[in-house]
Amino acid sequence: MTAARTQPGAQRCVLVVDDESHITHVVSLKLRNAGYEVLTASDGEEAFEIARQRIPDLIITDLQMPYMTGLELCERLKREAPTAAIPAILLTARGHALSQADLSKTNIREVLSKPFSPREVLAKAESILGISGAGDAGPARNAA
Amino acid sequence: MGFGARMSVFSALAAGAGAALALLLLSSAWEPLGGMRFILAAVVGALACWGVAGYFGLGLDNAITRLRLALLDPDAGPEGVTLPAPLKPLRAAMQDFRERVAAESQKSSTRAREVELRRSVAETELRQVESTLDALRDAVLVTDRFDELTRANESAASLLGFRLPDDLHKPLARIVKDEALLTMVKETRESESLSDRKNVEYTISGADGAGSPPGPARVFDVTLACLPDPTGAAAGGVVTILREVTREKEISQMKSDFVSQVSHELRTPLSSINAYVEMLVDGEAKDEAARAEFYEVIKNEADRLGRLIDNMLNISRIEAGIIQIERTEVDFVQVVKSAVEVMQPQARLKNITLISKAGPLVYTASSDRDMMHQVVLNLVSNAVKYTPDGGRVTVTVENDDATRSVMVSVSDTGLGIPPDAVDKVFDKFYRIDNYKRVAKGTGLGLSLVKHIVETVHGGQVGLSSTVGLGSKFWFAIPIEPAVARKAA
Numbered sequence: 031m032t033a034a035r036t037q038p039g040a041q042r043c044v045l046v047v048d049d050e051s052h053i054t055h056v057v058s059l060k061l062r063n064a065g066y067e068v069l070t071a072s073d074g075e076e077a078f079e080i081a082r083q084r085i086p087d088l089i090i091t092d093l094q095m096p097y098m099t100g101l102e103l104c105e106r107l108k109r110e111a112p113t114a115a116i117p118a119i120l121l122t123a124r125g126h127a128l129s130q131a132d133l134s135k136t137n138i139r140e141v142l143s144k145p146f147s148p149r150e151v152l153a154k155a156e157s158i159l160g161i162s163g164a165g166d167a168g169p170a171r172n173a174a
Numbered sequence: 175m176g177f178g179a180r181m182s183v184f185s186a187l188a189a190g191a192g193a194a195l196a197l198l199l200l201s202s203a204w205e206p207l208g209g210m211r212f213i214l215a216a217v218v219g220a221l222a223c224w225g226v227a228g229y230f231g232l233g234l235d236n237a238i239t240r241l242r243l244a245l246l247d248p249d250a251g252p253e254g255v256t257l258p259a260p261l262k263p264l265r266a267a268m269q270d271f272r273e274r275v276a277a278e279s280q281k282s283s284t285r286a287r288e289v290e291l292r293r294s295v296a297e298t299e300l301r302q303v304e305s306t307l308d309a310l311r312d313a314v315l316v317t318d319r320f321d322e323l324t325r326a327n328e329s330a331a332s333l334l335g336f337r338l339p340d341d342l343h344k345p346l347a348r349i350v351k352d353e354a355l356l357t358m359v360k361e362t363r364e365s366e367s368l369s370d371r372k373n374v375e376y377t378i379s380g381a382d383g384a385g386s387p388p389g390p391a392r393v394f395d396v397t398l399a400c401l402p403d404p405t406g407a408a409a410g411g412v413v414t415i416l417r418e419v420t421r422e423k424e425i426s427q428m429k430s431d432f433v434s435q436v437s438h439e440l441r442t443p444l445s446s447i448n449a450y451v452e453m454l455v456d457g458e459a460k461d462e463a464a465r466a467e468f469y470e471v472i473k474n475e476a477d478r479l480g481r482l483i484d485n486m487l488n489i490s491r492i493e494a495g496i497i498q499i500e501r502t503e504v505d506f507v508q509v510v511k512s513a514v515e516v517m518q519p520q521a522r523l524k525n526i527t528l529i530s531k532a533g534p535l536v537y538t539a540s541s542d543r544d545m546m547h548q549v550v551l552n553l554v555s556n557a558v559k560y561t562p563d564g565g566r567v568t569v570t571v572e573n574d575d576a577t578r579s580v581m582v583s584v585s586d587t588g589l590g591i592p593p594d595a596v597d598k599v600f601d602k603f604y605r606i607d608n609y610k611r612v613a614k615g616t617g618l619g620l621s622l623v624k625h626i627v628e629t630v631h632g633g634q635v636g637l638s639s640t641v642g643l644g645s646k647f648w649f650a651i652p653i654e655p656a657v658a659r660k661a662a
Contacts, residue, residue, distance in 0.1 A: 052446040052471050056453060063458055094438060096612055123441035124434060144441045145448035149456065 042159055043067040043084065047077040047091040047100065048121070057090060060148040061155065074098025078106055081113050088155055093122035101128070104136035117158050121146055313416040316401065317359055321346045324411065333378075333416065352378065355396075359412050362398040366409040372398040376416070392420045428604075435617065439482055443475040450475075485618055492625040499542045499630055501655070506537040506546070506571050506580050513550040514569060517558055524563045528554070532571040539580040539651040545626045546651070552619040553584040553647050560612060561588035561644070574650055579633065583648035590641035600624040600635065627651065 044066050048054045051072065058068040069084060071077035075097045081089065089107070091100035098106075100120055107113040117137050122128070123144040133141070140154045244257050245265050257265060304327075307314050313330035317323055322345050323336075331338045336349040347356055354376065362372060374396045394416045403410025450468045459465040491497045510530045521528035550569070557567040565587040574581045589609065591599060598604045605617040627633040627649045639645035 050442060050446065052475065053449070055471075056446070056449040059458060060453065123438040123445070127434070144445040146445060147452055148449050148458075149452060 041067065042088070043069065043086045044155060045069045045071065045077060045081055045084070045086040045089045045091075047071045047074070047089065047095070047103065049073055049092065049095045053092065053121070056148055057151060060152050064152055064156075066155075074100065074103040077103055081107055081116065082110070085112060086116060087159055089116055089118040090151060090155065091118060091120060093120055093124060093128075101132055101136065101138075104138055108136050119151065119154055119158070121151075311418070315346070315359075315414040315416075316411060317346050317363070317414070318411040319363065319403070319409070321356075321360060321363065321412075323349055330416070355414075358396065358398055359414055362400060362412045362414075363409060366400060368400050368402055368409060370400065372396075374398070375419075390420075392418055393423050395419045432617070436486065440479065443479040443482070446475040447472050447479075485622060489618060489622050489625060492622075492629055497630060499545070501540050502543060503538045504541045504543045504546050506539065506582060506651075507532045509543065509546045510550055510569050510571055510582060513547060513554050516551060517554045520555075521558050521567065524558065524561070524565075526558055526561055526564070527566045528558065528569075529567075530569040530571070533573075535573065537571050537573060537580045539653045540655050541631050541651050542626075545630065549623050549626050549649060550582060550584075552623050553582075553649075556619060556647070557584050557586035557588060557645070560609060561586045565644075573653075577634075577650060577652070578654065579650035579652050581648060581650040583646055585644065585646040587644040590643055590645055591637065591639040592641055596637065596639065599637070623649065631655070 044061050046054050046057045049072050054070045058070055061068050069080055071080050073095045093100040104118050107116055117139045119140045120138045121142050139158050245268055307327035313333045314327045315330050316325035323342055334350050341349050376394045376396045378392050397415040399413050400409035401411040401413055450472050454468055459468050514530045567586045570583045572581050595606050600620045624635050627635045631651050633651040635649040637647045
């Protein structure tokens with residue numbers, strides 16, 4: 031995978047989670063056009079199952095979803111060894127509702143508020159994947 | 175007037191009587207008249223001297239009586255009695271004395287009346303204060319400098335579970351079990367600052383009221399202030415006022431939840447519009463088909479945003495009484511059919527069987543067609559949202575002869591409504607906590623249904639439900655508008 035690291039985006043797998051199909055569609059398209067492999071899920075539970083099976087390099091998830099929120103998803107992923115290191119980007123229409131304490135229990139590296147820019151999502155994804163390799167379990171860093 | 179041998183006897187008698195009376199008066203402690211008793215003594219003494227001087231002869235009894243009358247009441251005295259000159263000052267003194275006695279007696283009865291009046295005014299005022307306190311919804315407790323309850327109103331008694339007047343003058347700690355409240359009262363008393371008023375937010379858990387069944391926690395705004403002692407200089411006790419703000423807190427929480435929810439609901443379609451426009455600008459759509467798909471998404475999401483805003487405005491308008499209503503004879507079978515058609519794709523996605531049933535009759539009622547469509551759509555949409563995959567949603571149209579209404583009911587095999595939520599589901603902003611994760615919503619749909627049916631059309635909405643088996647929501651619209659609501 032060293033080749034992949036020197037060439038961000040190539041062969042990288044991103045899991046996109048949102049209960050709004052338009053959003054998963056548009057984010058997936060942006061990432062695929064940039065050369066990523068993309069998996070999608072429409073709620074937290076589905077995403078959790080996919081993440082455990084495929085171990086994506088990055089998860090981009092909505093916050094408010096039925097059955098399991100994006101925050102709960104990221105907390106559960108961090109608790110389980112195989113998925114504990116997967117970094118995440120949180121998309122939310124309620125950014126103010128999140129506390130530092132909530133985020134510290136997850137690997138959420140960026141919080142982007144909706145409406146969001148697909149360009150910005152891609153840039154953040156590249157930045158996270160560029161600076162972090164597999165196995166990085168450092169403390170969460172959050173966008174203010 | 176002959177003076178004879180009896181002279182000495184009369185003199186002795188008169189002198190004896192005079193001396194006895196003088197002694198009696200002198201020794202008397204008839205305080206109110208003070209020095210007057212000396213005058214009386216003088217009078218009696220003079221009478222005695224008069225007797226000794228041999229002024230009287232036979233018929234002395236009669237003469238004394240006449241003189242006494244003349245002395246005591248010169249105006250009403252018997253005719254022809256002339257008071258000897260030496261006695262005239264005496265008469266004046268007697269007269270003065272009588273007047274002063276009369277004045278004193280007048281004064282003291284006036285004072286007695288005043289005291290009685292004051293007492294009755296004070297009693298009335300006290301009763302008024304007590305009634306005023308009892309009329310307050312706020313609980314009021316007054317404690318003295320030993321933290322004993324000296325006054326309380328009915329609200330306080332029922333809130334804290336004590337009895338009036340039985341529990342008055344008992345230590346507050348024996349009446350009120352809540353440590354936090356006792357501490358607040360004690361601290362306020364000890365602060366002894368008369369100008370100081372404390373406002374504390376304070377929560378009473380549901381189980382606190384003695385003997386009452388546990389209920390939800392109640393929030394109070396507590397005001398504590400020191401009461402002055404009789405000198406007015408120091409703190410003699412504490413007045414504690416508990417104002418319940420549970421409802422205000424709930425409303426404020428509901429409002430902030432609503433704003434947060436609405437903001438989320440508005441941002442979601444806006445996010446799609448924004449993202450797809452940016453994709454088009456960035457040339458991310460590879461071909462014409464992809465671009466056409468993007469345009470379609472943008473249009474649909476803009477429509478969704480518009481509907482959401484309409485919903486919120488409609489509720490506001492109905493609440494403000496400024497809704498425009500266009501009444502026509504609406505065919506409810508048609509309304510139901512078109513709403514079912516709109517919802518059919520969503521039902522199919524979840525493999526839900528969505529059907530409408532109606533008898534062979536024509537079911538029409540004077541109403542606003544668009545609003546009726548909205549009502550049926552909201553109910554069917556809810557049924558589909560909260561019914562698990564593979565379930566069944568049935569919409570029925572019938573006439574209710576008893577109320578002369580057209581009745582539409584939407585039955586599902588969904589999650590059902592918990593009994594404690596049945597009364598609240600039509601409230602604006604209300605959403606069943608556990609169901610928030612099942613489906614999205616503004617908490618406005620059923621509120622709009624109720625407003626349209628009941629406020630605008632004078633109809634009725636209702637529901638029956640069993641958790642785990644499903645719900646049946648229904649509404650009835652009068653065939654003839656009984657009281658046509660005037661739209662402003």
